[in-house]
Amino acid sequence: MARPHPSHFVHTLLPQLVWRRPAAVRRELADPLLARELLLYVWDKAAESLPPRERVAPRGLHLSWHRVAGRTTALVQLPTPQATGEAHLVAIVYEDDTDLLLAEQRRPSPIDDLEEPDDEAEEEADLPEDLPRYFLLEATLGRTPDEDGTPTVLGEWRGEHHRHHAPGPPAGRPDTTGRFLQALANLLGPLPDTNVPFMRIVRG
Helix, strand or coil, rough: CCCHHHHHHHHHHHHHHHCCCCCHHHHHCCCCCCCCHHHHHHHHHHHCCHHHCCCCCCCEEEEEEEEECCCCEEEEEECCCCCCEEEEEEEEECHHHCCCCCCHCCCCCCCCCCCCHHHHHHHCCCCCCCEEEEEEEECCCCCCCCCCEEEEEEEECCCCEEEEEEEEEECCCCCHHHHHHHHHHHHHHHCCCCCCCCCCCCCC
C-alpha cells in the first residue's frame, strides 16, 4: 500500500500548486534556494495531518531542469518509493513558457493556498491546454525482463484524470532518469511549428 505522505505530495499537493499559479511557481523553481524552500514546504504540508510514525523524511528530494523535446522541464527526484502508486520522479513540462502569464491570470489562487479541493473544484473536468503537463515515473508491480532495476509505469495527471501511458524504464539504475526523459520526449513528440508563413495578397 502506498504511504500517505509521499502519495499526497506527488498526486495532490504538488500538481495542485503547479496548476494554480504556473508562472509564479515556474519562477520560484528556477531559483535553487527558492525551489528547495518551496518543495520542502509542500512536503511538510503533505504530512501535517499525519501521525509522526507515518511521516517520511525528504531524503533525496531534489529538482533539476532539462529540455525535453524542446520543452522546458522541471524534474523532481523523490524519496525512494516503497509501494505501488508512489513515484520515483515527477516531470513538470512547460509546453510554452509565453502562455504562463495568461494561465496564471485565470487561476489567481496564492501559491501557499494548498487547501484540499472543494466540491466545486472537483467538478472541473479538465485544465486549460496551456497549463504545464504533469508526468510521473511510478512504482508498479511486475517484472523487468532482462534488466536490473524495479518495474515502473509512465503516468500523467491532467486535472482530475490520472492515466498510465506505457511501461517506464526500470528504476534504481544509473540511466533511469535519462531513459525517463527520453520516454517523455518520445511521448510528446516535437513542438508544433507555430511560425505562420508569410502571405502576400495580390489584387488584380
